[in-house]
Amino acid sequence: xxxxxxxxxxxxxxxxxxxxxxxxxxxxxxxxxxxxxxxxxxxxxxxxxxxxxxxxxxxxxxxxxxxxxxxxxxxxxxxxxxxxxxxxxxxxxxxxxxxxxxxxxxxxxxxxxxxxxxxxxxxxxxxxxxxxxxxxxxxxxxxxxxxxxxxxxxxxxxxxxxxxxxxxxxxxxxxxxxxxxxxxxxxxxxxxxxxxxxxxxxxxxxxxxxxxxxxxxxxxxxxxxxxxxxxxxxxxxxxxxxxxxxxxxxxxxxxxxxxxxxxxxxxxxxxxxxxxxxxxxxxxxxxxxxxxxxxx
Numbered sequence: 001x002x003x004x005x006x007x008x009x010x011x012x013x014x015x016x017x018x019x020x021x022x023x024x025x026x027x028x029x030x031x032x033x034x035x036x037x038x039x040x041x042x043x044x045x046x047x048x049x050x051x052x053x054x055x056x057x058x059x060x061x062x063x064x065x066x067x068x069x070x071x072x073x074x075x076x077x078x079x080x081x082x083x084x085x086x087x088x089x090x091x092x093x094x095x096x097x098x099x100x101x102x103x104x105x106x107x108x109x110x111x112x113x114x115x116x117x118x119x120x121x122x123x124x125x126x127x128x129x130x131x132x133x134x135x136x137x138x139x140x141x142x143x144x145x146x147x148x149x150x151x152x153x154x155x156x157x158x159x160x161x162x163x164x165x166x167x168x169x170x171x172x173x174x175x176x177x178x179x180x181x182x183x184x185x186x187x188x189x190x191x192x193x194x195x196x197x198x199x200x201x202x203x204x205x206x207x208x209x210x211x212x213x214x215x216x217x218x219x220x221x222x223x224x225x226x227x228x229x230x231x232x233x234x235x236x237x238x239x240x241x242x243x244x245x246x247x248x249x250x251x252x253x254x255x256x257x258x259x260x261x262x263x264x265x266x267x268x269x270x271x272x273x274x275x276x277x278x279x280x281x282x283x284x285x286x287x288x289x290x291x292x293x294x295x296x
Contacts, residue, residue: 002051003170004084006163009058009107011099014089015119019150020044020057023160027191027257028057028180043181045174051164052172056083085166086114092132092147093123096139104140113166116142117159122149185212188258192226192270195254199246200238208235221265224258228272236274247272 008016020028024044046053088107090100107114116136121129133145144162148155180187189210196208214225230236240247247270255268 001169001171002164002167003053003173004163004167005054005056005082006085006087007056007058007083008087008089009103010089010117011091011097011103014091015150016057016089019087019089019117019119019148019156020055022150022153022156023055024179026179027261028182028187045178045180046160047172047176047179051167052174052176053160053163053167054173083112084168085163086110086112087117088114088142089117089119090136091120092118092129093120096136108140113143114140115144115146115159115162116140118145118147119150121147122152122154184262185215187261188212188215188224189226191257191261192228192250192254195250195257196228196239199250199253217264221267222258222262223267223269225269225271228270229275230272231275233274236272239272 008019010016021044023046026044028044044055044057046055086107088103090096118129118132118136124132129147133147136142137145143166146155146159146162148159150156174181189212192210193208196210209229211227211229212224213227214223216223228239230239238246239250241249251268251270254270255266258268259266
């Protein structure tokens with residue numbers, strides 16, 4: 001049996017979380033059109049008859065401008081340690097820019113077997129893809145160059161087949177029915193945060209944290225009380241919306257995904273809390289919002 005750990009890295013919005021979800025066939029990582037949506041290294045576990053592959057989805061590597069950015073990069077850099085293979089994903093519909101070069105430089109420092117994954121190939125022409133492959137092959141000694149469309153699940157089977165060729169024989173690390181190492185509470189909090197980011201778009205910054213205050217599981221249902229934490233009253237007003245319409249929409253959309261995740265009826269109560277008296281916003285988020293111990 002082929003067993004190994006594979007890290008998915010790239011600049012923000014390259015499609016890493018979408019790829020992970022496409023491979024695992026479950027909603028493991030949240031997605032939105034905002035950069036740095038992923039905050040933690042999230043493991044998705046792929047199982048079939050002859051393999052178990054642990055995929056690590058990472059926050060987009062970028063040049064940090066604040067403590068939050070530094071934290072996200074530390075998460076990404078740690079995913080390069082002790083892995084068997086790296087998937088360096090780029091958005092093929094956008095030029096290879098300084099952000100991609102920045103990520104590639106970090107990969108070169110680690111000297112790990114690396115695949116170049118050209119994502120979103122459904123958005124470009126075949127001759128453009130051919131020229132792109134020729135150009136990018138010279139940037140590094142990539143073991144493989146594989147074009148895919150994570151969103152449309154194009155060429156995913158070929159990617160998995162090729163990955164297995166580079167992995168060693170071994171025993172399963174996780175039980176065969178596991179598809180992630182994250183707790184249910186963590187996944188629930190992330191699903192709620194995804195709806196916040198998607199519904200509010202550019203109105204609400206990434207300084208949003210969701211904490212599960214109560215998770216009461218019954219035989220046929222689950223009662224969840226979740227707190228959405230923001231740093232300004234203005235953001236709270238946006239999230240609540242006129243007559244509570246926005247928070248209601250967020251709750252409806254989140255509840256649908258949570259019910260699909262847990263397989264039970266879900267009663268979801270959302271409320272928004274403003275933290276007005278913190279002196280160091282990033283420190284608060286790292287210590288409170290990003291620590292998974294808060295979701296256990």
